[in-house]
Amino acid sequence: MPIRHLYFHIPFCPKLCPYCSFYVEVGSKNKTTAFLDALLRNVELATRDYDIAPQTLYFGGGTPSALTTAQLDYLFTGLRARLDLRELREWDLEANPATIRPEKARLLREAGVTRLSLGVQSWDDALLGTLGRVHSAADAERSFELLREAGFTNLNIDLMFSVPGQSLSQWEATLAKTIALAPEHVSSYCLTYEEDTEYFRKLLGGAFRQDDEHDAQLFETTMETLPAAGYAHYEISNYARPGRESLHNLAYWQGRDYLGFGPSAFSTVGLRRWENVRDTAAYTERVLAGESTIGSSEMLTTQIRAGELAAFGMRTSAGVSLDNLQLWPGALDEFRELGFIEQHNDRAVLTRRGKMMADTVAEAFV
Ligand SMILES: C[S@@+](CC[C@H](N)C(=O)[O-])C[C@H]1O[C@@H](n2cnc3c(N)ncnc32)[C@H](O)[C@@H]1O
Ligand code: SF4
DSSP, X not given: OOEEEEEEEEOEESSOOTTOOSSOEEOOHHHHHHHHHHHHHHHHHXXXXXXXXXXXXXXXXXXXXXXXXXXXXXXXXXXXXXXXXXXXXXXXXXXXXXXXXHHHHHHXXXXXXXXXXXXXXXXXXHHHHHTTOSSOHHHHHXXXXXXXXXXXXXXXXXXXXXOTTOOHHHHHHHHHXXXXXXXXXXXXXXXXXXXXXXXXHHHHHTSSOOOHHHHHHHHHHHHHHHHHTTOEEEETTEEXXXXXXXXXXXXXXXXXXXXXXXXXXXXXXXXXXXXXXXOHHHHHHHHHTTOOOEEEEEEOOHHHHHHHHHHHHHTBTTOEEGGGGTTOHHHHHHHHHTTSEEEETTEEEEOHHHHHTHHHHHHTTO
């Protein structure tokens, strides 16, 4: 079977956000040019080792849209020369609202990008300040309009809730503004205090406080508001208009093979999983010297893989077939008794209560 899903990690951001734990750095022109050459070389080498016929391409990060129009053109032209894209169904790119200009939006569209994820996070300027974002709500709205004007018909808006100091009414206003703009997809993430971030240190130091009840209230509001506006809640953090689910993310959740390019990018092929080195300079040097980019790797067992698929599946509205849960009879019974899981035909799916405990349920399988 050919590999049908490719991920590209672009590790550069205009400024590092205090809550973010992705592998990123502030970009500079010299580093970026060499990095793009390395990325293209890495793809070229991979096409010798694997049969690759992509159905989805995903440019994430970091901030792929922080590349200049000329750099994006160089990268995409190079990729088109190296990959057979005849079976491509979705081409995603993550964008920070501060980085979208009319010319760049047009280039992205003409290059073949089909779906853009705009990191809006909030429509409230005070909360954007708390998050240390480099854009205002007005900048985000302008970027959204520019993308529509450039011809994008598949747009996602990323939001975050449980931001320190965020009230229920601020979150309701953000949801209402999002719905008014009518994107095809909304990703709504509960803020996570990731280790080794400024936010985590502030939490430990007492400057920030976690409130599970408030988090649950904001999540419940999301689960009511977005579906009422026509967005199906198809995965714990994701809502889509019919037929607008992210095909790339669905591929991960269904356990398809994928290759990742760039520093810190993961690949999974069969039971083999590896992560590229988490260092842009080392990644670039290694590729250009013809050396392996792998930083760490592991062989999964069929049981570990089945557990991962059960955990991913439980987070989706499709749930998991009971056959695939036979390895965990105790967990299934326990979650049924707690009212977290119910049976729909031959599948186990999360109840409304279970959705509030999705991470706990998922962890039982991995
Ligand atoms: C890799 S970022 C890509 C978008 C772009 N870099 C930006 O921030 O605009 C993907 C999304 O992850 C979410 N995210 C990042 N850090 C998070 C955290 N600590 N907790 C919850 N969501 C987070 C944000 O909604 C962000 O838009
Ligand atoms: S949240 Fe996005 S823009 Fe901010 S540092 Fe992380 S990847 Fe970069």
